[in-house]
Amino acid sequence: MVGGFLGAGKTTALLRLAEHLTGQGRRVGLITNDQSYGLVDTTLVGSHGYPVEEITGGCFCGAVRYRVKGATRDVSHCHCGICRRTSGAPFVTWATFPAARFAFTSGTPAELHSTPRAVRQFCAACGTALTFRETARPGSVDVTVGSMDRPDAIVPAAHIWTASQLSWLRLGDDLPRHVGEDPEERDVGP
Secondary structure, rough: OOOOOOOHHHHHHHHHHHHHHOOOOOOOOOOOOOOOOHHHHHHHHHOOOOOOOOEEEEEEOOOEEEEEOOOOEEEEEEOOOHHHHHHHHOOOOEEEHHHHHHEEEEEOEEEEEEEOOOEEEEEEOOOOOEEEEEOOOOOOEEEHHHHHHHHHHHHOOOOOOOOHOOOOOOOOOOOOOOOOOOOOOOOOOO
């Protein structure tokens, strides 16, 4: 794992290493967790001939399945009361993707208009929470990390709506905490 400041050259350095190792006949896999707009790291990796992986997932009972191509722009643990109530969990981890790269591949999810500006999709058969969409961010879809086939491949970057966090919940990570929405959150666009 490599960390550092945005624009520090991490992806470029990793691509050089990947090309070196590939030249030695080794297989290389790169995972990006874009935190910038426009999926800059994912686009750069793809432009060097490395395949951009598809993320798949679905509900517990298997009635609804989805896929998304490309990397996430934002991954956050949400502590808001609506997420808590609609999931039955202390918080929900969401990954944001361009809506144009997301598709349901089988089944039709039910919808809940949880607020006048937001729609949540879930499996009507088993209740698994799947997506969140806001009118303020029409080019984005948030997908529950817990519904992904490989949730360990997605790394959270922040906690949001911590003003609503349960008082007994203690998490020992060093991720940034925001009392409301992430101030850097933007529509990721098509």
